[in-house]
Amino acid sequence: MGLRERKKHQTRLALIDAAFDLFLVQGYEATTVDQIAAAVDVSPRTFFRYFGSKEDLALDFTVEYEELVTTALAARPAGEAPLAALATAFREFIHQMEANAADDTERFLKHRRVIDANPALLATGFARMAETEKKLTAELARRQGTDPAADPRPRLLVALITSALRVGFECAAERDCQLVGLVGNVTDLLNLAEAALTPGWGQLSLGSSGQVATKASSPG
Amino acid sequence: MGLRERKKHQTRLALIDAAFDLFLVQGYEATTVDQIAAAVDVSPRTFFRYFGSKEDLALDFTVEYEELVTTALAARPAGEAPLAALATAFREFIHQMEANAADDTERFLKHRRVIDANPALLATGFARMAETEKKLTAELARRQGTDPAADPRPRLLVALITSALRVGFECAAERDCQLVGLVGNVTDLLNLAEAALTPGWGQLSLGSSGQVATKASSPG
DNA sequence: TTGTCATCTGTCATGGACTGACATAAATTA
DNA sequence: TAATTTATGTCAGTCCATGACAGATGACAA
Secondary structure, eight states, X not given: OOHHXXXXXXXXXXXXXXXXXXXXXXXXXXXXXXXXXXXXXOOHHHHHHHOSSHHHHHTHHHHHHHHXXXXXXXXXXXXXXXXXXXXXHHHHHXXXXXXXXXXXXXXXXXXXXXXXXXXXXHHHHHHHHHHHHHHHHHHHHHHHTOOTTTOOHHHHHHHHHHHHHHHHHHHHHHTTOOHHHHHHHHHHHHHHHHHHHHHHHTTOOBOTTSSBTTSOOOOO | OOHHHHHHHHHHHHHHHHHHHHHHHHOTTXXXXXXXXXXXXXXXXXHHHHOSSHHHHHHHHHHXXXXXXXXXXXXXXXXXXXXXXXXXXXXXXXXXXXXXXXXXXXXXXXXXXXXXXXXXXXHHHHHHHHHHHHHHHHHHHHHHTOOXXXXXXXXXXXXXXXXXXXHHHHHHHHTTOOHHHHHHHHHHHHHHHXXXXXXXXXXXXBOTTSSBTTSOOOOO
16 A cells, blocks of 8 residues: 555544544534544545545444445345344344444444434434445345335335334433443344244235235225 | 414415425425525525425425324323334324325325435435434333333334334335325335234333343343 | 656635524504 | 514625645656
């Protein structure tokens, strides 16, 4: 890696660290891009060459984790039931997150605390998850050989499990957890959701209209 | 109602209609507040006296519906199981939405189309649902006599059902539904989620730590 | 080492979403 | 009609974000 690339990487990290330090002291909203740039002795215009927006910086570290889930699901054996495969994939994701975070626990928790403290940030974070959800849905549909546009079940399953995860993060945030507590809470909620769904999910069937079997319904 | 109040109401509606007409033609992002204000012959500053933000205007009509859910849940008989009560409350919400929308179907669908076309808008919409989710969670916890801070089950249940609704709206948006199709899709997904949860949900129990029973876990 | 090239950065100008302050115009009420 | 309340317009300013251009700096070959 050349000097140029090293410098860029350095500036990037410096911006992130300076930003989160300011976020923790002043709050996310109250911190301006100018302040962050000034703290790193860089022009505000340069800030936007490293990050598309202030939100991008704040949510930067969540991106890598989302990719982990899709690869984890793809690695599950073909015969595994959808719910089991998805739940396992998410558990692996959690383990990966734990392992990565352990490298620099302080920074990880700092980031989580900032995000958890800002509903708007939290919301955008899960909104960006939509892309990942689509990939997971496509993978589940592929495994079952169904059309993801016609069969809402894979999509629903992904949405349900994802929301369980979300609740896990929320609970952990409320309880002001350390890394262990965070992982515990998220895992627990995932297990809870899986336990609730396991008895019913396997029997779910669709009507001929491509909608739910439990009720004759509009073709949409 | 005095002249003053009538005028305000009129201006408010005019802003909404002008805005959505512009949104449909130019897109939400490409439409500026100045354009909306100009279309109604009002200063841009006045726009912000009617709506806190451009997003507020775009999501305005969703607010009234969210209130319906909480009142619908509160009206369910005390003995009803949590899942059944919540599902029924949401079904009543859907019926109410259908009835209200029937008054002015065109405007309703216009609004939905704009929101569905903008991921950011859609995300913010469901993010704002968080407030409603809290109320629903509190009501479910009250019914069960549990502490919402310690027992994550009501919260999880609300999150699961809400996400089913979200998927229903998404499916309807993709299929470019009319009002009937929209209601059908959302109802179907709600039924599907209820069917998936009914067998397992009643048996869900918690461990002594306030976490999930299926696994000994961290106190958080 | 030197000169060329690609790329990073700062500066400047601009636009769009908001907000506070203040004056004016309009409706309400007495 | 006079006094009061309230809505609106104007103005100035902040913050986020982006395009354009020029200068600085690292990469690389001769």
